[in-house]
Every structure is written in structure tokens, then in C-alpha cells.
Amino acid sequence: MTEEFCALARTLERRDVLSGEEQQLLSQLPARKRRFAAGEELVAEHAEPSESCLILSGFVARAQFLADGSRQLTAIHLPGDFVDLHALLLKVMDHSVVALTSCEAAFVPHNSLVAVIEASPHVGRLLWLSTVIDGAIERACVTSLGRRAAAKHLAHLISELLLRLETVGLTRGNSFDFPLKQADVADLIGLSLVHTNRTIQELRSQGLIRWDGRVMTITDLAQLHKYAEFDPTYLNLVKRPR
Amino acid sequence: MTEEFCALARTLERRDVLSGEEQQLLSQLPARKRRFAAGEELVAEHAEPSESCLILSGFVARAQFLADGSRQLTAIHLPGDFVDLHALLLKVMDHSVVALTSCEAAFVPHNSLVAVIEASPHVGRLLWLSTVIDGAIERACVTSLGRRAAAKHLAHLISELLLRLETVGLTRGNSFDFPLKQADVADLIGLSLVHTNRTIQELRSQGLIRWDGRVMTITDLAQLHKYAEFDPTYLNLVKRPR
DNA sequence: CGCGCAATTGATTGATGTCAATTGGAGTGG
DNA sequence: CCACTCCAATTGACATCAATCAATTGCGCG
Numbered sequence A, B: 001m002t003e004e005f006c007a008l009a010r011t012l013e014r015r016d017v018l019s020g021e022e023q024q025l026l027s028q029l030p031a032r033k034r035r036f037a038a039g040e041e042l043v044a045e046h047a048e049p050s051e052s053c054l055i056l057s058g059f060v061a062r063a064q065f066l067a068d069g070s071r072q073l074t075a076i077h078l079p080g081d082f083v084d085l086h087a088l089l090l091k092v093m094d095h096s097v098v099a100l101t102s103c104e105a106a107f108v109p110h111n112s113l114v115a116v117i118e119a120s121p122h123v124g125r126l127l128w129l130s131t132v133i134d135g136a137i138e139r140a141c142v143t144s145l146g147r148r149a150a151a152k153h154l155a156h157l158i159s160e161l162l163l164r165l166e167t168v169g170l171t172r173g174n175s176f177d178f179p180l181k182q183a184d185v186a187d188l189i190g191l192s193l194v195h196t197n198r199t200i201q202e203l204r205s206q207g208l209i210r211w212d213g214r215v216m217t218i219t220d221l222a223q224l225h226k227y228a229e230f231d232p233t234y235l236n237l238v239k240r241p242r
Numbered sequence C: 001c002g003c004g005c006a007a008t009t010g011a012t013t014g015a016t017g018t019c020a021a022t023t024g025g026a027g028t029g030g
Numbered sequence D: 001c002c003a004c005t006c007c008a009a010t011t012g013a014c015a016t017c018a019a020t021c022a023a024t025t026g027c028g029c030g
Helices: A003-013 A020-027 A110-119 A121-147 A150-167 A182-189 A193-205 A221-228 B003-013 B020-027 B110-119 B121-147 B150-167 B182-189 B193-205 B221-228
Strands: A032-036 A041-043 A051-057 A060-065 A071-077 A096-099 A103-109 A175-177 A209-211 A215-218 B032-036 B041-043 B051-057 B060-065 B071-077 B096-099 B103-109 B175-177 B209-211 B215-218
Touching: A003 A020, A003 A051, A003 A121, A020 A110, A020 A121, A051 A110, A060 A182, A060 B121, A071 A121, A071 A182, A071 B121, A103 A110, A110 A121, A121 A150, A121 B060, A121 B071, A121 B121, A150 A175, A150 A182, A150 A193, A150 A215, A150 A221, A182 A193, A193 A209, B003 B020, B003 B051, B003 B121, B020 B110, B020 B121, B051 B110, B060 B182, B071 B121, B071 B182, B103 B110, B110 B121, B121 B150, B150 B175, B150 B182, B150 B193, B150 B215, B150 B221, B182 B193, B193 B209
Parallel strands: none
Antiparallel strands: A032 A103, A041 A096, A051 A103, A060 A071, A060 A096, A175 A215, A209 A215, B032 B103, B041 B096, B051 B103, B060 B071, B060 B096, B175 B215, B209 B215
């Protein structure tokens, strides 16, 4: 398996077993590898991409823009995530994908994805699954935005990130690299920059996290989960026949 | 085609052409039809359903509950929507599905869905598409919650509902039956009941809508769209080969 | 007529946004 | 090495939005 697809296989295998042939199929997908700087757009809103992009390194997010210039990041994505796989069916992008840090992505043509899916309906279902988990993550986000207090929302997001990053081997114990700007976190949790700053300070002063802008460390995981009412069911981190 | 699947076929056909055989396949799906009263649960959180449910009449919503007893409705669903199709892959429900009005639903066994998908990859893709559109709708909701003022959020939701209901023939011009309680609307847009009431009044006083608790009438559609910055791209109401 | 649910209103509190500085640290050129 | 600049983080003061508490109204129904 080529280096590029380790992360993908790892993500898929977190939810079901891949046979050797299936791994083969994935590793033979053609991919155009590209590097982006923080702030660049990987995929533009209203574009009609003929390839989907798999994140290899760095953090990216889906973004929607409003007339007043503000922006909401509707989801954050990590290495191993097939960010715009849904474009395979949606045809027209309803949001753009932006780099939050410098990152690398592999662009895979839709027609070769279709070929893989036809060759292996099981891999097809696992890809379908990954779009459906994206939906579950967005549902959790809706609930956080609608009904959780700011600090709990942020605590929930951090809890989720730790688990998702563990899946792809990007944690060291309870800490992980998280070189985002507070302004990006603000757009992620739907708050103003100033209030985001105060919210972060609250989690710090509660002794739940440490974050210097580069490394996020969860100081008290059990407490963080309890505080955020975090239930990882929606991430489907269970191996099952699918 | 049996009566039950008219709505489903109609929803799918809004996005692509179905051949006669494909319609056949759909119409032959076995279905257990059930009726629910407002407030009842169609599918429970943490359940592991072996069937997915297609809404035939009425309004239902996905709901997530919090420890303090509050609730967020992460999406509203209409006749023709295959609400918990994603359970086919997710296995465990991360939310429950509740009836907002009295409603009817058809429960379709997962194994017969898998059979249809294997018989027709194209229908499979259209079902995949429908889960992916649910995701797009949730993204729009995230943006509304995070970055739109309350009244604009509500205006956006109403704009969306009109279009989605048109798709399944449930509108009369710019009006449609909408027998929800304001408390449900509150849980849908993430506001308190009192503030929801005032938000509705604002849209009324701006001359955008009329709503007596049963029938919603959009008085000035162009203005409503403009006010909400409504861009229907995300609903994918375009016929294309998928 | 009276009950009960849903809608509405008023008053108040609390959370969050906005505006305007200020601080701190990394890089840059002299 | 030191000023200087720039960007991000932080702080304070204040305005605005939304939640909460507590009535009150309106309507359908027995």
C-alpha cells in the first residue's frame, strides 16, 4: 500500500476489516498529490470537481461564507479523511474546503472511485459509511451549537478531536498537535473571536486543557468528557461487518 | 408502484431519472407500515435497527437529548424522506427520530435494501445521495446556528421547507401545512420558546410570512430568500446522471 | 362554563458580540 | 544586539441578543 493511502485504510479499518484484495484496490487508486498553505482553498464552493480529495497531513475545514463576510466552518477534517467524497454524488459543492494549516492532499478521480466501488461493493459501503459518519459529526455539532453552552461546546469538540486523531495515530497520550488560530476555532464553534478566547481560558482555568497554540493537552480527560456530556457513539469507532 | 413508494420515487427522481425496472425494484420492497401520534418515537437513540423508515405522511425530526432535559432537533423530515437510511451502515443510532405531528412511516428491512442496491448500483448511488443531501442540509443548519441571526435562521429554514415540500407535491403555491408547535420550532432552531415566538413575530411584522400554527404562507418569497441569503444549491434539486 | 394546552407578553438576568486598546512573541533589517 | 513590525492573543468597557421567570391571553373541547 502506498504511503498516501495508509491514512485512508486506517480510517476505514477502524470500522470494519479490509481484505488483502480490498487494500490492494485502494492502494492502486491513482492520486495527484498537492500541498497547500494555511488559508488556501482546496476545493471551491460551487465548483463541480471530478476528483475527491483525501487529506494526508494537516487540518482542513469545510467553510460556508455569508454576505457580511463572516464564515462558518461546518466541520474540521484530519489526515485520513476523504473530505469531499460526497462530491462524487452531489456534483456541485455547497461549501468550500479550506486549509487551516499547511497540508497535503491526494486528489482521486471520481471515475476510478466508481471503478473501485463496482469492483468491491463492500469498499463502496465503507466509503458510503464515511460520508454518513461525517453527517453524524455534523449532527453532534448542531446539538452543540443549539443547546450547549460555549465552553461545553468547545470541550465536546476537543474530546471528539482526540478520539478522531487517535484513530489515525496522531496523538501522544492525551495530547496532539493543534496549530490553529483562535479565529479558526471561533469560526468552528460559531462564536466571536473575543468570546472564543474567553471560553478557552475558562477550560484552562478549570484545569481541563492546556493549549499554547501549537500543542493541545487534555489535562483531565474523564472530567472533560463528563463536562461536555461526550458520548462517542456517533463516531462509530467499532469494528463491525458493514 | 405501490402507494407507499410514490413519495420515495418522487424524491429520488428529483435528482436523476429512474428507469422502469428501477421503479419496479423500489415498488417491490417489503414494507411494514405504521402510524405514530405526535410526540412518539419512531426510532430510539442507541437502538440498532434492522430496518430503515421512510416517511409517508406528517413531519418527523431527528432529536438529540441533553442531561438538563433540553433537546435539539438536528433535522426535520418530510414525506418521501428515508429518515434513518444511514442506520444501514451506522448500525447504532446516535439520535432518535420523533414524530412532530401524527404521521405514517414504512419500515423497510435492511437486507432487502441491500438486495436492491446489489441489483441496481444506480439506485444504490441515489440512496447514498439521499444520505449525502441530509448531510448538506445539516451543514446549512450549522451555518445558520453559528452565523445567522435568529430571524434569518428561521427565514432560511422556511425557505428550505417550501422547496423540499414542493418536491413532493405538498405545497399550494407559496403555502403549505405546517402544524408544528412553536416549542418544536424552538428546538429546531436552537432558541428558547419565548425567543422563538418573538422571532416568528418579527418575520410576520416584516411581511414575509403568515402562520397561524397550521398553514404557513410565504407572503414575499423573493424578499424571504434575500433576507435569509438562501441559496438552494445544497438541496441538489437538479436532474443529473449520478 | 371551565379546563388545559399553546401562544403571547413583560420584566429581568445572563451570555455573547462589538469596539478599542494593549500585550507578547517571532521575524526582519539595520 | 537592538529597534521595528506584524500578527495573534488577551483585556476592558459597553451594547445587544437571547434565556429565564412569571403572568396573561386565546382557543378548542368536554
